[in-house]
Amino acid sequence: MTHRLLAKGCFALRIDAACAFCFNRCVHRLFTARCVLFSGFVACVSVGAATPPRMMSSVFLGHPFETWKVVGGEAKFEFDMREPARSVLTGRGPISKNGFLVSPFDLCDFFLEVEVKIGTEMNSGIQIRSRVEDDAVRGLQVEIDPSDRKWSGGIYDEGGRGWLASLKDNPAAQAAFKVDDWNLYRIECEGPSIRTWINRVPCAHWLECKSFRGVLAFQVHSGPKCEVAWRNPRFVPRGGYAWLELPADGHKSEGGLHTITIPTDCQGIAIDGTGPYIVRCSSNLNKEVVAIEADLSPIEGDTGAAAGEMFVVWSKDEGKAQNSSGSIVFPISKEFPVTSLQVRSSRDGSVRSLRALLPTQTLPSDR
Numbered sequence: 489m490t491h492r493l494l495a496k497g498c499f500a501l502r503i504d505a506a507c508a509f510c511f512n513r514c515v516h517r518l519f520t521a522r523c524v525l526f527s528g529f530v531a532c533v534s535v536g537a538a539t540p541p542r543m544m545s546s547v548f549l550g551h552p553f554e555t556w557k558v559v560g561g562e563a564k565f566e567f568d569m570r571e572p573a574r575s576v577l578t579g580r581g582p583i584s585k586n587g588f589l590v591s592p593f594d595l596c597d598f599f600l601e602v603e604v605k606i607g608t609e610m611n612s613g614i615q616i617r618s619r620v621e622d623d624a625v626r627g628l629q630v631e632i633d634p635s636d637r638k639w640s641g642g643i644y645d646e647g648g649r650g651w652l653a654s655l656k657d658n659p660a661a662q663a664a665f666k667v668d669d670w671n672l673y674r675i676e677c678e679g680p681s682i683r684t685w686i687n688r689v690p691c692a693h694w695l696e697c698k699s700f701r702g703v704l705a706f707q708v709h710s711g712p713k714c715e716v717a718w719r720n721p722r723f724v725p726r727g728g729y730a731w732l733e734l735p736a737d738g739h740k741s742e743g744g745l746h747t748i749t750i751p752t753d754c755q756g757i758a759i760d761g762t763g764p765y766i767v768r769c770s771s772n773l774n775k776e777v778v779a780i781e782a783d784l785s786p787i788e789g790d791t792g793a794a795a796g797e798m799f800v801v802w803s804k805d806e807g808k809a810q811n812s813s814g815s816i817v818f819p820i821s822k823e824f825p826v827t828s829l830q831v832r833s834s835r836d837g838s839v840r841s842l843r844a845l846l847p848t849q850t851l852p853s854d855r
Contacts, residue, residue: 541599544722546575547591547704551854553577555592560624563587563708577718579708581610586646588615588625591704593854596728600675600704603719607668608634610714615646615705616675616682617696625705628652628696630675630684632707632716633665640665641673641684641691646707653692664689670719679729679755679845680801680817695817697758697799700729731758731843739842746831746839756801756845757829765833767800769820772827780818801845802826 548556553567561583569575579589595617606612611633618627626647633639641661643653655661664686665671674685679700684691706721708714738749744765748757759767764783770776782798803819820826833839 541724544599544601544724547600547721547723548575551592556589557592559588559590559620559705561585561587561708561710563589565589565706565708574720577706577721579612579706579714579716579718581708581710581714582712583708583710583714585710586624587708587710588705590615590620590625593703594701595677595704595723595725596701596848597677597679597726598675598723599677599726600673600721600723602673602721603670604632604673604716605668605670605719606632606634606716610709610711611635612709612714612716613644613646613707614673614675614718615703615707616677617699617702618646618705619702621647625703625707627699627702628682629707630673630692634667638662638665640671641686641689643682643684643692643694652696653694655691658691661686661689661691664691678726680799681803695799695801695803695819697756697797697801697815697817728848729755729845730848732846732848734842734844744833746833746842748829748831748842748844750827750829751844751846753847754802754844756799758841758843758845759798759800759831759839760841760843761798761831761833761839763834763838765831765839767798768830768832769800769826770828770830771825777824777826778818778820782816800829 548567553569558565561581563583564580566578566580567575568578577589579587581587600614600616602614604612604614611631613629613631615625616628616630618625618629620626624647627645629644629646631639631642631644633642639655639662641664642651642655644651666687672685672687674688676683680695680697682692682694682696684693706716706718708716734748735751738751740747750757759765764781767780767782768776769778780800797815799815799817801817801819802822804822831839831842
């Protein structure tokens with residue numbers, strides 16, 4: 489049976505590693521990140537091939553194709569389910585602006601697997617944790633790129649920050665995608681960690697601290713010709729996380745010193761503040777895992793308010809410090825369990841709020 493839907497309308501921690509960032513929206517400074525290693529060792533975990541869950545279900549199970557909607561350009565989508573285990577979703581142009589087939593539900597954490605086939609005419613993508621705004625889809629996109637650039641599997645912010653994790657310096661990942669053939673995509677979202685694989689080759693790892701929930705969507709790119717097919721899209725929802733205020737009994741403040749007891753199910757800490765401050769993360773043995781010095785003061789000539797966010801998140805794979813839209817993200821390996829954290833601000837600085845990344849829900853929710 490074929491259905492048709494037509495559009496209407498281990499941050500490798502380094503001692504004394506200096507990092508400088510230029511923020512996109514607010515101009516701030518990060519002077520220095522000094523990292524002191526717990527027990528003198530750094531655990532680096534590679535982003536090897538993902539192990540798929542044993543039981544995955546079709547993304548259309550419980551949410552039939554007819555309940556999904558087309559947003560943006562007038563792309564044509566067909567869903568061929570004559571072979572349920574090898575069902576194929578096909579999207580076609582031409583269209584004047586990007587078109588998307590959007591899920592009727594939101595997702596937080598999940599593991600998704602789908603086979604993708606596309607020619608050389610135009611690129612495409614899979615939207616994750618995205619949102620619909622003004623007849624367009626905005627948010628995180630896992631790239632499908634058959635061009636000579638070969639950035640398939642990279643992570644892009646559609647309608648927002650642009651490229652977040654390209655494959656510019658990853659020749660192994662660039663070689664993984666096969667044009668005009670079926671390619672196995674794997675996407676894993678777990679708290680702040682987003683990882684991608686193509687044909688079992690690791691491609692991108694991005695730490696996202698802004699968007700933890702949103703729709704799933706399949707893109708047909710604008711242009712005179714675009715045809716892309718997705719075979720047997722299947723997934724496992726895995727709950728989700730959100731930034732929540734710290735429990736009162738887990739947070740003490742005295743002068744410029746904030747001491748936080750980390751909840752056992754926490755995936756990170758968000759610090760909203762201004763000016764210079766130091767963050768010290770410790771293990772349950774009261775031994776320091778990492779110390780980070782940051783300065784979120786405005787630079788000379790900046791007339792905007794001194795404000796910024798710093799995220800310290802736990803990551804099971806090697807990553808690096810990231811700058812994105814007025815924030816800094818520091819990953820700490822899960823090999824070093826952090827049980828307490830201290831934030832000390834200077835006389836010229838202040839910490840406005842502290843939040844923890846904590847579990848919220850366990851199932852996808854209808855929109």
